[in-house]
Amino acid sequence: MARRRWLRTVVGVVLTALMLFPLYWMINVSFTKDNRMRKSPPDLLPVHGTLAGYRAVMHQQLPYLATSLVVALGTVIVTVVLAAPAGYSLAKLRPRGRGALTFLLLIVQMIPAIIMAFGFYAIYLRLGVLNTIPGLIVADSTIAIPFAVLIFTAFMSGIPGELLQAAEIDGAGTLRRFLSVVLPVSRNAVVTVSLFAFLWSWSDFVFASTLDISGHHQPITLGIYHYIGNNNQQWNAIMATAVVASIPAAVLLVLAQRYVAAGVTAGAVKD
Amino acid sequence: MNETTGSALPVSDRGVAGAAENAPATRGRLNRHAMTRQLAAWGFVLPVTVYLLLFYGWPLYRNIDLSLRHYTVRSFVQGGAKFVGLQNYRTIFHDPTFLPALEHTAIFTAASLFFQFSIGMVLALFFFQHFKLARTLRALFLVPWLLPLIVSASTWSWMLNSDSGVVNAALGVVGVGPVHWLTSPTWALTSVTIANIWIGIPFNLVLLHSGLQSISSDVYEAASLDGAGSWKRFWLVTFPLLRPVSAITLLLGLVYTLKVFDIIWIMTRGGPADASTTLATYSYQLGFGTLLPQFDTGAAVGNVLILIALVFGLAYIRAQRKAAA
Numbered sequence: 001m002a003r004r005r006w007l008r009t010v011v012g013v014v015l016t017a018l019m020l021f022p023l024y025w026m027i028n029v030s031f032t033k034d035n036r037m038r039k040s041p042p043d044l045l046p047v048h049g050t051l052a053g054y055r056a057v058m059h060q061q062l063p064y065l066a067t068s069l070v071v072a073l074g075t076v077i078v079t080v081v082l083a084a085p086a087g088y089s090l091a092k093l094r095p096r097g098r099g100a101l102t103f104l105l106l107i108v109q110m111i112p113a114i115i116m117a118f119g120f121y122a123i124y125l126r127l128g129v130l131n132t133i134p135g136l137i138v139a140d141s142t143i144a145i146p147f148a149v150l151i152f153t154a155f156m157s158g159i160p161g162e163l164l165q166a167a168e169i170d171g172a173g174t175l176r177r178f179l180s181v182v183l184p185v186s187r188n189a190v191v192t193v194s195l196f197a198f199l200w201s202w203s204d205f206v207f208a209s210t211l212d213i214s215g216h217h218q219p220i221t222l223g224i225y226h227y228i229g230n231n232n233q234q235w236n237a238i239m240a241t242a243v244v245a246s247i248p249a250a251v252l253l254v255l256a257q258r259y260v261a262a263g264v265t266a267g268a269v270k271d
Numbered sequence: 272m273n274e275t276t277g278s279a280l281p282v283s284d285r286g287v288a289g290a291a292e293n294a295p296a297t298r299g300r301l302n303r304h305a306m307t308r309q310l311a312a313w314g315f316v317l318p319v320t321v322y323l324l325l326f327y328g329w330p331l332y333r334n335i336d337l338s339l340r341h342y343t344v345r346s347f348v349q350g351g352a353k354f355v356g357l358q359n360y361r362t363i364f365h366d367p368t369f370l371p372a373l374e375h376t377a378i379f380t381a382a383s384l385f386f387q388f389s390i391g392m393v394l395a396l397f398f399f400q401h402f403k404l405a406r407t408l409r410a411l412f413l414v415p416w417l418l419p420l421i422v423s424a425s426t427w428s429w430m431l432n433s434d435s436g437v438v439n440a441a442l443g444v445v446g447v448g449p450v451h452w453l454t455s456p457t458w459a460l461t462s463v464t465i466a467n468i469w470i471g472i473p474f475n476l477v478l479l480h481s482g483l484q485s486i487s488s489d490v491y492e493a494a495s496l497d498g499a500g501s502w503k504r505f506w507l508v509t510f511p512l513l514r515p516v517s518a519i520t521l522l523l524g525l526v527y528t529l530k531v532f533d534i535i536w537i538m539t540r541g542g543p544a545d546a547s548t549t550l551a552t553y554s555y556q557l558g559f560g561t562l563l564p565q566f567d568t569g570a571a572v573g574n575v576l577i578l579i580a581l582v583f584g585l586a587y588i589r590a591q592r593k594a595a596a
Contacts, residue, residue, distance in 0.1 A: 008402035015394070016408045022469065023414060025437055026426040041440040082318050089315035096309060101316060103588070108327050110584035112530040114551050115573035118558055118566060119330025122337060125348065142326050149319060174311040203419035205533045210559050221421045228425055228537070235429055242422040249417035257410050260417070 023246075030054070030239035037235055053240030061241050064223030067133065068202055071219055072248075074137035075201035076194045079144045083193060084186070087152020088178050092164065102153070105146040116142060117210040124211055131215030139207040144197035155189035156182060192259045195252055202248055220245045337570035347566055359571040368545050368553055369572070376549040376579075379464055379535075380528045386468045388521060391475025396505070398476070399483045409480070416473035424537035427466040428453065431538075453539050456546035463535045463547050470534070471527070475520055482516030483509070515594035522587035529580050550576040 029037075030053045031046035090098050120139050121130070129135035159182060167177045183190070205221040212218055224245065227238045253260060338359050346352040363369050398409045415423060430437050431452035439449045452462040486509065494508045510517075532551040535541060541548035541556055548556070550572055558569030 005402045008397075008400055009404050012397070012402065012404060012408045015397070016411050019412055019469075019472070020414060022423070022426050022430060023418075025430055026422070029429060038435045040435065041443070042435060042437050082322055085315040086319035089312050093308065093312035093315060095312035095316050098316075101320065104323060106588050107581070107584060108323065110526050110577075110580045110587075111327070111331070112532070112551055112573070112576055112580060114530075114532050114555050115334055115570075115577055116327075116330050118337060118554075118570045118573055119333040121558075122333045122347070122566065123329060138326060145319065145322065174315075178315070199417060203421070205419070205421050205537075210555075213559075221419055224421050224425060225537070228428075238425055239429070242425055246418050246422050249414065249419070253410065253413060253417060257413075260413060 026239050026242055026246075030236055030243050032236050034234065034236065037233070050236065053234070053236030053238075054244075056234065056237035057240045057244055060237075061220065061223045061244070064218055064220040065244065067217040068219040068221070068245075070217075071133060071136050071140060071204075072198045072201040074133070075140045075144060076197045078137060078141045079148045079197040080190060080193060082141075083145055083148035084152050084183065084190065085178065086149045087156050087189075088182050090149070090153040091156035092159070092182075093174070102150070105149050108142075109146045113143065113204075113206040117206055120207070121210055131212050133215075133217055136204075136207060136212050136215075136219070137201075139211055140201040140204050141197070143200045143204065144193070148193040148197065151193050152186070152189050155186055159185055188259065188262075191256060192262055195256055195259055199249060199252065202245075334570045334573060337566050338568075338574050340567060342565075342567040344564065347564075352567075359567045360575075363568050363571050363575075366568075368548060371545060372548045372550050372553040372572075375460055375547060376529065376551075379460065379467070379531070379547075379549055380525060382464045383467045383471060383528050383531075384521060384524050387471035387475045387524060388517075390468070390472050391520075392479055394472070394476045395479035395483055396509075398480060409476070412476055413473045415470050420470070420533035421537055423470055424466060424534045427462075427469075427534075428538050431462050454543060456543050459539045459543060459547040463538050466534055466538060467528070467531055471524060474527075475524065478516060478520045478523075479513065482513050482520075485516075486512050515590070518590040519587065519594060522583055522590055525583050526580055526587060529576065529583070550579075 028044070028046050031049035031051070032043060032053075033048055033050045034052070036043060036048060089095050090102065095101075116139070120135075124130040124135050163181060163185070164177055167181045172180070202219075203221065204219070205225070208219050208222050209225065212222065220241070224238060224241050227234070227241060339354060339356060340346075340352040341355045341358065342352045394412070398405055429435075431439075433439060433449055433451045433454055436452070438452065442448075442450065450458055452458050490508055490512065491504065494504050499507060530551060531549070532555060535547055535549060535552050536555060539547045540560070541552040545553075554569050554572040554576060556569075557565045557572060
């Protein structure tokens with residue numbers, strides 16, 4: 001029995017290694033010297049490694065990373081500020097037409113971002129907000145907000161009614177109950193929503209490449225895209241940028257693993 | 272915000288909703304209270320509603336409008352484009368790229384779903400067993416799904432490079448000649464599909480794993496007492512019980528896959544010679560991929576894609592309601 005368990009662990013490790021091989025390869029290539037890049041067969045380990053790729057990141061990609069950080073944080077704020085009150089209302093205040101609103105929130109998630117990009121482009125061009133950070137934040141938030149409202153609604157439905165009644169008897173109005181009772185106990189939902197809003201916005205390429213392609217401040221996804229387009233040969237720099245761009249995902253997975261798994265399932269299956 | 276004064280009402284929200292809807296006799300007194308409640312309730316959802324109208328409604332309306340007019344770069348900037356009805360749709364249906372794009376979308380989606388789901392299912396069953404590190408390893412499987420798509424796509428591009436890619440190097444070891452993964456029309460669609468399957472496996476694994484967890488262990492015990500082997504147990508017990516979760520996973524996966532654009536665009540730009548063009552990349556190509564953008568036909572292709580996505584989206588919502596009931 002114990003041996004079978006060990007065998008499973010071994011199989012599990014092998015499967016995980018296979019699955020994560022592309023990531024290993026990304027890291028390996030990021031340390032590979034230019035003159036060994038096209039060697040056949042390729043080096044399986046970065047034995048003659050170089051930091052040139054990462055030096056290129058430091059010199060060329062920092063502004064892109066900063067923009068991504070600003071855009072992602074902006075998206076998180078917009079998402080939480082708009083979605084949390086809506087979730088509270090849908091879960092506890094029973095506004096008329098909530099069925100229609102929930103349905104709408106589900107439906108809009110099906111719309112491909114490319115198509116939204118066409119409409120946004122036409123509108124932004126007129127309003128003169130093409131290639132601006134606020135414009136990109138608004139567009140990116142459309143990826144996260146419907147999901148966020150549904151997560152908040154699901155979570156806040158679980159808040160015991162007695163808790164809110166007690167606050168109401170103490171004379172707390174709806175807003176007060178929301179701010180000092182509902183929000184504090186919804187910390188987990190806030191973390192989950194923020195995490196996904198951050199990741200999606202950080203990873204966005206569609207809106208960036210349509211609405212911000214000539215901007216002064218461009219996100220890291222465009223940084224990588226320009227790299228691929230311009231200097232096809234410097235794959236260590238491209239992969240080093242890719243490694244750096246993956247850091248938020250890795251950090252969040254380590255720090256907030258349970259929120260990640262919760263978010264993946266909560267978006268799809270209601271318990 | 273002080274609507275609590277003199278509350279003789281049942282405080283539970285269910286009570287209030289019920290009272291507001293079903294008790295015409297006590298209307299006078301209840302009405303005002305119910306109204307304030309409704310106002311407060313709507314105050315909280317108003318921002319999101321306005322947001323939806325502005326940032327979903329308006330772009331979508333603009334998109335439909337784009338597809339019904341004839342735009343030049345000039346009229347796009349200055350306005351005054353001519354209304355041409357369904358002309359743009361006729362144009363794209365007769366465009367030699369449209370049918371192949373539709374076909375590629377179907378193949379890309381079907382192949383991605385089939386492999387993501389079956390591999391995800393096998394992995395979910397595997398990780399459902401108890402062994403050391405199971406949780407940690409399962410968490411690590413999530414990484415590909417969390418990475419920016421451009422990261423995954425560019426990594427796969429380099430791995431599949433004809434001359435210097437690690438995949439061809441590995442194939443060379445077993446004596447298979449170099450495959451032109453991204454540069455030959457025969458392989459381009461397969462290559463982007465492989466990358467997309469890799470990205471989608473974690474999502475299927477997590478959903479199916481949570482589905483397995485919700486099946487009571489009694490069922491398994493009963494089945495094994497009946498002497499069912501593990502193969503039989505899967506097909507006779509687990510699989511049927513997983514059907515609602517499976518339906519949701521597949522439909523949601525389908526909607527996600529129809530949307531996939533980044534991976535294909537970054538790996539092949541839909542090429543070579545449109546060999547890996549899907550509706551999503553075709554639409555982007557028309558509107559943003561050339562020096563002479565055609566927003567009108569691009570938007571029309573986009574609207575066709577929305578229609579397809581909505582059909583399956585509605586099916587998903589139905590499946591979800593059924594699973595919840």
